[in-house]
Amino acid sequence: MLKRVGIEVSLAVAEAVRLARADVISAYPITPQTHIVEELSHYVANGELDAEFIPVESEHSAMSAAVGSAAAGARTYTATSSQGLALMHEILFIASAMRLPIVMTVANRSLSGPISIWNDHSDIMAERDIGWVQLFVEDGQEALELSMAAFKIAEDHRVLLPTIINMDGFILTHMIEPIEFPDQKTVDAFLPPFEPAMRLDPAHPVSMGPVGVPEVYLEAKKQCEQALLDSKPVVKEVLDELNELFGRDYDLVQTNGKDGAETRFVTMGSLGESVYTAVEALNAEGKDVGQTRIRLWRPFPVEEFLAACKGAKRLIVIDRAISPGSVCGPVAQELKSVLYGQPNAPEIVNVICGIGGRDVPIEEFKEIYALAQAGKLEKTYTLWGLNSNA
């Protein structure tokens, strides 16, 4: 069933979209997302994927075409990054409000200015409140499998929401990894064809995207919020099915290192692997430290996160975006909200690192740990590695 191949992770994601039998792919080139849609356009050109490939003139139109295609009842995929995601911003809210199960890969990248093609999470953190299901992957295998799972989650009639798979630009997208591929038969059994709840069908006319007068707008918003909150058990269910099928242990929140550790790193995305290595090394030195990985970012899995941090006295939250004018990075803000009022809530130490592609070697996480233990990090947040001459 599984075939192991050394492959660039972007190409593995394209393969996932092919295996998912997408009907329509709309795409605009943006680094470091390009390899995914280039590969998909080759599949279509060679007849290896029976789909319409729409090479649109902007990311705004990529998302707009995706909305049209999904509304027509087609399984729809797109991918973007950074400025492209920002250009889609307006339409992202509409896609979720219309309950259209578009799947999008975001190759996470920093935002201008200054222009930077390298990785951090500032693009997606500006899109926290769009009402999409959002997951973060850490490695290539996960990128492949969650990309297929994303269609199953999005298209489930209990969800019907667009879904983003976040993967770190370059650090993950351009990495060559050994990846196990399922065959088409397995994927077909896992992912049934898209059955839209509603589509633009002249035999059954519907009006989509009407005017929301003040008497109905709030209720419409509440319904969208409820749909997003209700997606959590479905995400869990799909991950469980995936685990069964491929022998994985994906969960909404994951823990590494020492159980019930006093200090825990909290990570999201590929830096989690570096942190994991640091935590293992620290554990080997007898240090009381663990790691909590957030896989599902929206809807935020509050209960699962609290359970995964049980017993911790201190959380070192690694943020990959700056939230100017706020008291800390966006993930730390989220966790402070989650923990507020909780009995024995751990202290939050926030480190913002790896901004604009700045390298954070494993050794530096050990350093961060030592400084946190000594109480030498900022009470608000620490911009790690900031050159004081800047």
Place this chain on the structure above:
Amino acid sequence: MLRDIDLSGYKKITAKNMPKESLVASGHRACQGCVEVLAMGMVTKVAGPNTVVVNATGCMEIITSPYPQTAWKCPWIHVAFENASAVASGIESGLKALRRKGKIGDNPNVIAFGGDGSTFDIGFQSLSGALERGHNFLYCCLDNEAYMNTGVQRSSATPYGASTTTSPAGRESIGQQTQKKNMPLICAAHNIPYVATANPAYHLDLMNKVQKALAVDGPAYIHIYAVCPTGWGIKGETGIEIAKLATETNSFPLYEVVGGRFNFTKQIKKPKPILDYLKPQRRFRHLTEKDVAYIQKQVDADYDYLERLVRATNDAPAE
């Protein structure tokens, strides 16, 4: 480039076989005398129920869709202001893929409606992109020459000399100081199979153009003159009269561009002076005799240019 276009699917509409069923129900919320909604009704009568409509944000979207009501008898979608063409691209591609895979049987018309703001200005990019990619859909610009939905602000379709809330006439200004962008020509430059201008005062001409636009394979663009009594400062019952004057003065000539060939569909033997058209409209009432003379000169020059295009493209052989 000149090329032959297959119009075998086109069946001429006359007063006898004119379709009566509009996809826009009465009871919508358009202003009294709105010619724009009238035009939309004419287009959808021709298109018939096997149609999917995309609406850009604007008057026509607002007046037909306040939830829980809808005036639409066909599948209809509104996403945003600037992206009707991109949404239509997605719908057309989605339907195409599903049809090829045997998941759906029918082949509906895809029609996008946008006002002049969403066509000339903010949606220009997505329209150009969709035309260039060759999606099989009809784009109808309902041109009322300003942003009427937000309170009569100027657009790049606002004619020279018109007073709007953001190009007001004043001691130092004539009102709109630029010439109207020539959208039909810009669309024709995309080398799409069908482009036309249409005027609801000439309803059979308009409806036949919709027929042709839907019959061709690929993108079609119809530029529809949509008189706005509210924004133009005219009496509600005079909309069609004003619309007729626009064509009778050669200010809005009726023509089509099929496979690159320009042809008039209605020629005015003795054009009326432009003053006849300008005078009844409040937006032009500040204009002096000198201004009117200047506008007349522009109208004549534009018409002359169009005549040259007709001659040039019909003299040349197809490639």
